[in-house]
Amino acid sequence: MGDPISVTTVAEGVARIQWQGEPSVDELRREVAAALGDHQRVETLVGTEDRAAQRTATWAGLLKEGVSRGVTVDGEVADRVVYARVREDRPVDHPEGFRSLLNSFLPRKRAISQMLVRDEDGRVLLCQLTYKRDWDLPGGVVEVGESPRLAVQREVEEELGLEIEPGGLVLTDWLPPWSGWDDAVCLVFDGGTHPTSVLAGVVMQEREIRDVRFCTLDEVDELAADFTARRVRAAVEGSQPYTESGR
Known part of the structure; x- marks a missing residue:
């Protein structure tokens, strides 16, 4: 019994x-x-x-x-x-x-999709976010059942009003648990090279984006969180397809 x-x-x-x-x-x-x-x-x-x-x-x-x-x-x-x-x-x-x-x-992993967009001088497009002090690459969280590639295209259009077709995957970066967040996988897609005049077409989503501009890597180091700066440098260099917190 x-x-x-x-x-x-x-x-x-x-x-x-x-x-x-x-x-x-x-x-x-x-x-x-x-x-x-x-x-x-x-x-x-x-x-x-x-x-x-x-x-x-x-x-x-x-x-x-x-x-x-x-x-x-x-x-x-x-x-x-x-x-x-x-x-x-x-x-x-x-x-x-x-x-x-x-x-x-079974475990589920949060996925984030971001886009690496550069100008003709090799500077990287960064966004100043309203909900945190640091600047970051454009993109966002992948919705349940959504393709990461479509997610980053959607996020860039929603947040910046830009229609940019994502290219290939340039980096997969694992983000360890941090400050109340669970761990996540960040996928960075190539957004191509564009003239600086592309900024004239930006329509910022006010509740999420405060500013947007092209930045040198030194400016990325100054404006972004350290792990974001490492991720951007790894994506730009393109020498390794996988990093953990940008390393």
């Missing part, structure tokens, strides 16, 4: 399943299926350090949804990992259902 399993209704159409120890996975799956007969959603809240319970929730077919911070469970306030199934989820033994289960807990 497995460890005790309890199912309680915590909101309209929502059941919460809990267990002690390591229950039989088959029994837990049956309890989840039974609860979905009466509820639209079945969820469980698991401690962020409780790896055994996280594995059990996954084996039971519950998809990882994220971390709920500062919740109270059994009188204790702590962060909890949320796992759940809804009635419309594909069965785990279905290929799509199994892929969805894997996709819910």
Whole structure:
């Protein structure tokens, strides 16, 4: 006989399943299926350090949804990992259902796309951003399901009003966790060489861009964060396709 399993209704159409120890996975799956007969959603809240319970929730077919911070469970306030199934989820033994289960807990990496645009003197186009003091290459975060190449083209058009077709990938730079940010991968695409008169066509997105100009590498060192300056130099030199924080 497995460890005790309890199912309680915590909101309209929502059941919460809990267990002690390591229950039989088959029994837990049956309890989840039974609860979905009466509820639209079945969820469980698991401690962020409780790896055994996280594995059990996954084996039971519950998809990882994220971390709920500062919740109270059994009188204790702590962060909890949320796992759940809804009635419309594909069965785990279905290929799509199994892929969805894997996709819910496997690591995901933030991607940033930037564009290296230069003038005829080799200076680099930099943007002064409204939300931080440092200058940076034009570009931004890649949306979910979006191509990095299309993302940088979209960002440059949205932020600067410039329609520039991205060329080849000139640098992949890994950014380690920093100051509250998770790690990320930055992809720098070649934006080609343009006359300085291209600045006349810039229409800055006011809530994000304060200024834009072509800069020498010495000016990049002065205006940009150190890791950004390293990335720009690595992209300009083109001698290495991959760096970590510009190194």
